[in-house]
Amino acid sequence: MRDTFKKHLESNLNMLQDSRLLLAISGGLDSVVLAHLCHQLNLKVSLAHCNFNLRAAESDADEDFVLQLADDLDMEVFIESFETENYAKEEGLSIQMAARELRYTWFQELAEQLKFDYILTAHHADDNLETFLINLTRGTGLEGLTGIPEVTGKIVRPLLPFSREALKVYAIDQNIAWQEDSSNASTKYLRNKLRHDIIPILKQMNSQLLQNFQTTISNLQDSQDLIDDSVVRIQKKLTTAEDDQIKLDVLKLKQLSNPKAYLYQLLKDFNFTAWNDVVNLLDAQSGKQVFSSTHRLLKDREFLLLSEIASETDQAPIAIQKSDQEVVVPFGTLRFEHVTAIMDTGNTTIYVDAEKLVFPLILRKWQEGDVFYPLGMKGKKKKLSKYFKDEKLSLIEKEHIWILVSDDEVVWVVGKRADDRFKVTENTTKILKIDLQ
Template sequence: MYLTGFAKHINSNFSFLKEKKLLIAISGGIDSVVLTHLLHQLKYNISLAHCNFQLRGKESDLDEVFIKNLSKDLSIKAYTTQFKTEQFAKELKLSTQLAARKLRYDWFYELTQEYDFDYILTAHHADDNLETFLINLTRGTGLEGLTGIPVINDKIVRPLLAFSQEEINNYATKNNIQWREDASNAETKYLRNKIRHEIIPSLKELNPSLLESFTKTSAFLKQSQQIVNDKIKEVYEEIISEDRGILKINISKLVQLSNPKAYLYQLLKDYKFTEWNDVYHLIYAQSGKKVSTNLHTLLKDRDFLLLLRTDKKSPSNQEPIIINKENTRITNPINLLFENVHQQKKINTNSIYVDKNLLNYPLSLRKWREGDYFYPSGMIGKKKISKYFKDEKLSVFDKENIWLLCSNDDKIIWVVGKRQDKRFFPTSKTTELLKMSI
């Protein structure tokens, strides 16, 4: 690697970086230090961000000192922070490596927001890419996991991915660049290091051009992934619709595809489901069956699979909201307006008119319960809320999102946004007319 070669590479492939404010993630190791020197010489607008994970005692502190001295020598800004990584990992029940990764990237993004950095640059190189490929292959992965580390991912940019570890090492040696050695990189207790020090050298004995061969294969896999992405976008538009924040997957159209299970995985892989057999079996399950993660629930509802974000702080778990006579508006959990009016106008599902003197205050806004019933407008007699929901063909998600406005004697005034209870209708004897609206 030469400065001119790197300059040509970055001008051709990363021209958008030239006038931007860049934050380099720097550990003090050879890769990130070389990236810093290269961009500094090319006069890019760079700053450094270093995390002290406090995992190697005095060595971690010396890494931090090294970064501060480097920033002074190059007259560039350095941001440093310290983390109690092991404590954090224990609290979140993560491996030390995953905990460090989360801490690192969360902090990088905080810096970009606070100081208006355009991009975060990391020093991943071609050998890192090969290692990641082998790790994913070992653990089991789909096509996406075999495409390696992305060159650009949101604000993360990796300008060194085209260069090998050997090229970076040679550049550092020829230019007398100093860096910090991390002794833990030589240990083989971590999977990545085992692959780096034991597996890859053996593979290179079989094929001295292993890195070049992998780079070509990776490019082909990325092209294949793009074809898959294009097809999934086409299928998505054909079989998925959205209704009030709920994604609806049309089951009859899904099962007509050549491989419904594979398509379902591609459509839902970003939603963190892990029990994919259970997800697939929902297609043929009874209505009401569901599979959930911490963030999402997938529900079988007649002819559709419904995907909804799961919020553990959902209003369905709230205590009833109390509404006093003097309240003219509430904004949580929904927006309701209460207006004293003189004349009744045309009503719709978002507004009703009631005889205010028939209300028993305070009112309450709550979720439905088994046994609830009301006297629906336009119908004869009373009906259980559960039967009304069934007749309206509401999904489980729809039911969970519906609120009941009730009088203090627990009589239902309004299935909000759906149907009014006729017991509170205004009559010719009404003296106080109240309009309730969403």
């Protein structure tokens, strides 16, 4: 197996040869075999072991085993202990998800702090098959059926072509010891049930199951590549990025052979789950919207508008004192400067009569019922909602509007229009320049 593993690295993962590698090791068969293979090929590897404190003495025995293995192989080793059950309760996660989150966060931190080039995990062909079946039973798109990727950013899985049985045969042949995790025998978890009850039956039915599965995965990955290429071409034709939002042309989407499929491909990275509701937006009235945990999709006339959901802290009003010269705001920086004359003007710069201002000024989101006197309109009052309609602002654009207020009177619809009541006149003695960077 060592020779096959070496050829696999040379052909597909040659970048590992001269890199600093951090190997995630549990003490189980898979990761221990990977450690020995890396050692035999003289790769520059350090070990990283997580003690999740979930199996009492067994967890501590795994830690001791890894420490001894590192000593035997003369490898640097890092150990981290986690209170996994407490973390799971605090974050509202299952034990499995909590452990996953904890270990990958720690691995990434170690790699960044100590300049490791890649993180190695010991996923193998049987893990890949189990993941495929799990996704299949839960319902998934094509991505869920293309298997575990060999490389994801800094994470590399060099054992993916090898079966669990091949690893075990190699370990026995080389007199390599490993730790058995008693929780792996329990079938209360779906993965273990597949591993112990379902996959053995499939292998009895077809002795070439894993080999055929690898061929299927390769074919599905090829299909995914074709889809990705098609989506890139379509994306260029019907999406545009403006400020903090992405616009999708509804008419062009509806002219595609399968709008639902393309919508899924275009939006799959934004955490949407209610896909029927997403598709229904194509024929919905303006103002209808669908939310994911992180984003919002809004129907606005002939477009779907995708934007990130702002946090509550990004919506809070901001008080600006008379002494402030620069204030950081959610959309940039406001600068205040006393000047003697009006120079450059525009949407991002206004000049006001400083003596007409009442401090603190308040910067806040606009609200229904707000009115102002648009500069240049000779004292005519206008509702902000009517002004936005006249300016043909989209619903999302309106939601991003902030106003600068003095004693409940609008000074500036920021980035749009100043208020006529605070303009500089021939009687002005103190001019304040307000500039948005």
